[in-house]
Amino acid sequence: MTAVEQRFREFKMPDVGEGLTEAEILKWLVAPGDTVTDGQVVCEVETAKAAVELPIPFTGVVHELRFDEGATVDVGTAIISVDTDPGAGEAPAPAAAPEPAAEAPAEAEPEGRQANLVGYGAAPSSTKRRPRKAQPGAQRPAAEAPRAPAPAAPAAPVRPEPGPDLNGRTGTARPLAKPPVRKLAKDLGIDLATITPTGPGGIITREDVHAAVEAPAAAPEPAAPVAGARERRVPVKGVRKATAQAMVDSAFSAPHVTEFVTVDVTRTMKLVADLKQDPELAGLRVNPLLLVAKALLVAIKRNPDVNASWDEENQEIVYKDYVNLGIAAATPRGLIVPNIKDADAKTLPQLAEALSDLVSTAREGKTSPAAMTGGTVTITNVGVFGIDTGTPLLNPGESAILAFGAVKLQPWVHKGEVKPRQVTTLALSFDHRLVDGELGSKVLADVAAILERPKRLITWG
Incomplete structure (x- = not known):
């Protein structure tokens, strides 16, 4: 175990029953920055059999919550990380997806883009253009002597921050939403591309999905009543x-x-x-x-x-x-x-x-x-x-x-x-x-x- 792994401990979803494979996070009882002690209950989960309180087996400061309330998590998946030695220095930011190796540098991200948590949040690959690899046989230009300033070659356009106009409507960007929110929208039959996001960085929240369910759909012309508008669908879990x-x-x-x-x-x-x-x-x-x-x-x-x-x-x-x-x-x-x-x-x-x-x-x-x-x-x-x-x-x-x-x-x-x-x-x-x-x-x-x-x-x- 590396020094970082010894310091930042992950608590994984345990099998709280006999052979259970998953559980739903009902309620977090702690937040990032909170101090926790060995044996302290950090969240409530619902299994296929009962609601259970989960105590954490080590002491430290909460570094990261990996899932939202309402998320269904497989047994053995890390749900929270804890800094067990907070006095050792500044904690690193929550882990993001690794940069691809042996490739040209990726495009610059716009300011204000939030880092994605491990297994949590929108995948960077869904909103960032993949850098091109060098073409076979292409020659790199030789170094040139200094010369007077000249207009620079057009740079690869920086992708703007996703917003309502690029969230699956007038643009082609994939709507930004965390996995639990995507699952909620799927269960409720809501197309994420039709939702106006209100979360930071143009991320669609659970509230946005529920608002889309409750909002009356605008019809360009009178149509026969849709049965689904008078029905409710609730995930069976x-x-x-x-x-x-x-x-x-x-x-x-x-x-x-x-x-x-x-x-x-x-x-x-x-x-x-x-x-x-x-x-x-x-x-x-x-x-x-x-x-x-x-x-x-x-x-x-x-x-x-x-x-x-x-x-x-x-x-x-x-x-x-x-x-x-x-x-x-x-x-x-x-x-x-x-x-x-x-x-x-x-x-x-x-x-x-x-x-x-x-x-x-x-x-x-x-x-x-x-x-x-x-x-x-x-x-x-x-x-x-x-x-x-x-x-x-x-x-x-x-x-x-x-x-x-x-x-x-x-x-x-x-x-x-x-x-x-x-x-x-x-x-x-x-x-x-x-x-x-x-x-x-x-x-x-x-x-x-x-x-x-x-x-x-x-x-x-």
Whole structure:
């Protein structure tokens, strides 16, 4: 490692999950010139699984940010450089593209041209004329004696600073824009040549692209309405992209079967109200979902073969002696399914605490990738949206998923009389390669029986 490399350290995008290949930079928490210390969080990134804070592994002064917020960066790509010895002297300017070797000097750049960052900004070759090499057989003129001043031969014209008139409109220059801005324009269907740049040096900014989307297009004559003017296109990436792929994989790899049962949960709702007054559960999230989770864990304990996965490569069924219980959570970045490790080994207070931590962490967007891997079964609480039930899709690699519908006051036959009771509908989807109808029915019936008479938690659990 050279002395410069030892001083100017690069922090590369790490693999923050299991085999992730890229991440989007959501927010920079530092700027060039800021002092950073070993372990300090410098940015937030979003992977295909979660939003993650990235700490930097060395101390120094930020020299360069290689990418804008919103850029998607491959794992292993340098995203920030740090001067680890700022007292050693003036830092060099951010690296620019190297000059071509064995060629005539390039044309002079106009004053005010900004240096391009490595892997960032408009490529110099897109706006600078390539110098000519000497032609084969051409002779260089001999040196001449001094003579009176005479009109100089016309010099190669200096290319003017790119501006609106040369940004793909009346001229032939390629519009200047950084790679993330080019990608944004492409995703939104905007031609960079139609945008008037407002950035320094005639560079098109993200704001320019968004302004072009929002601005009404000037039509020389009346025309039929264009469908695209009333549509929005948003790039599929991050959590939504991963969720979409997982659901496609699940739907077309595992044969789904879904069974339903409607159950009187009046006693469960009363128990929830009682538990909220329990000092041992003070400050914890106590709600019907907690007892549904506990009921499912007891049902799995009574029917352990439902807790398995299908190994396609080895043509084996993998039975698991632990339950990592997934809880589907809606977040601003999309639906994620973190799981509670070894949920089957937790007491009710421990399960309540784990559920509270899981939900609060998910809402803050700080769920770790590790928390979303290794799940065995899942609960999705569609009832919070007022939905009676659904036919949930399995998370890849899991054997079953339970949908918990809305609890509603309904007429119900209770002890021979029609009375208003708290009623809900449960739906259990399972992988029919692993779980046959009998096993799936037993699991769902056990969950329903516990929620109807929650005292069974004591005798069955």
